[in-house]
Amino acid sequence: MTQDASILFSPFRLGDIDLKNRTVMAPLTRNRATHGTDAPNELNVEYYRQRASAGLIVTEATQISQQGQGYIWTPGIYTPAQVEGWKKVTDAVHAAGGKIFIQLWHVGRISHVSLQPHGAAPVAPSAIRADGKTFIASGFDDLSEPQALTVEEIKSIVGDYVAAAENAKKAGFDGIEIHAANGYLIEQFLKDKTNHRTDEYGGSVENRLRFALEVTDAILTVWPRERVGIRLSPVSAFNDISDSDPAKVYFPLIEKLSARGLAYIHLVEGTAGVTRDDPPFDYVGLRKTFSGAYIANNGYTRDTAVEALDANRADLIAFGVPFIANPDLVERLRRNVPLNTPDKATFYGGDAHGYTDYPALT
């Protein structure tokens, strides 16, 4: 039986941008920026150019400062060389008819002293070490013990987001995705396992939302609301994080983001690559609470994507791993033909192998 999948290939107006189809290339960390400068290079240009048939590309998570970095060879957007590198990426994607948002990232406690300015401790809402490892020059090592941010330091990080947002404009991006998911800094403020503060940034839900909303409002001083989205993962356990009552945090957050008129919320449903429905969460309710578009992510296939769009549970579907292995994913989904097999060994770091050499259909 052939399913009518046409909805997946139908156009969609996101904010004030016309997307040519309902697929989104999810943000994917690949650790292939230029060693030493963390600037995008010609290989990265080719990788994104190959994938420009997505309705929207969201770039790999991109640090707003050196302090915001947690893994080696991830790109930044805080130096002129990085802006120049990204400009080549956006030019290539636009020339190929695509649209591209940059995902702005601060890892908070998910980092290592060897990646931090002057070997300092990583920063976090509270001085609680994450149980986990990161990828540094010498291989995998334990995440470092973070130091709790002062209020002054929090304000300074908000300033780093503004500078990064301005750089993103110079680099020619179509918009910004705020990375507030997967256990990184913004989520560390949102969730109570990682936020034990007793000042205005911790304790009550209102206080735990404060940092996310300050970052959002700061970015909205640089970009129009139609060009700003946010990625969230209410129940994700990735990076040793949890909240005792996620609905109590995420419904008020979405109400506030909706009032600001953001273009979209991008939901990691469940824990990326692990589970979609454990624990359960009312994503449909969240979608109804929000005025803008809803991008669904995590383990969608052609069939489940079409099903979610047909049932009006999502406006757009973000595919991650399938876009790693299939530069022409959209065409393969359209023709309903087999996908290339992803090679996990080449996901993080390395060269063109497993990056730009996955074959397209002929």
Ligand code: 8OZ
């Ligand atoms: C996998 C490896 C490193 C980083 C995320 C930025 O989960 C990431 C990431 C994923 O959002």
